[in-house]
Amino acid sequence: MSEAIKGLNDLIKKFEKLKDLDFQKALMAGGYELMRYSMDNTPVITGNLQGSFSVEKNDKGGVDLVNSANYSHAVEFGHGTVPPKGMVRKAIDEHQNDILQAVKNELEKQIKEV
Numbered sequence: 466m467s468e469a470i471k472g473l474n475d476l477i478k479k480f481e482k483l484k485d486l487d488f489q490k491a492l493m494a495g496g497y498e499l500m501r502y503s504m505d506n507t508p509v510i511t512g513n514l515q516g517s518f519s520v521e522k523n524d525k526g527g528v529d530l531v532n533s534a535n536y537s538h539a540v541e542f543g544h545g546t547v548p549p550k551g552m553v554r555k556a557i558d559e560h561q562n563d564i565l566q567a568v569k570n571e572l573e574k575q576i577k578e579v
Contacts, residue, residue: 489522493520494567494568496530500530506553513534517537540552541553
């Protein structure tokens with residue numbers, strides 16, 4: 466009987482440690498995958514637009530994919546007679562499973578360390 470209780474106590478301690486998982490770190494892993502695929506979809510003339518992507522933590526516990534080129538919005542969504550390239554939207558549409566897998570892999574790695 467005491468062996469079963471001891472095992473239960475260990476399990477409870479492990480479950481308590483799960484609250485310390487770094488979800489933002491897992492989201493960063495997904496963000497980097499999204500960034501990589503978005504960069505692959507980015508048209509290259511000088512390389513500035515492609516090199517202006519970054520993944521940043523936000524204050525809400527999530528992450529943001531940022532492109533600091535002042536014309537990135539116009540390329541993503543189009544403007545005037547120029548059609549949209551949809552770099553980020555195309556990356557999400559085509560690689561959503563890979564992006565989610567990166568998040569899952571990071572969480573599984575953290576869980577194994579518990």
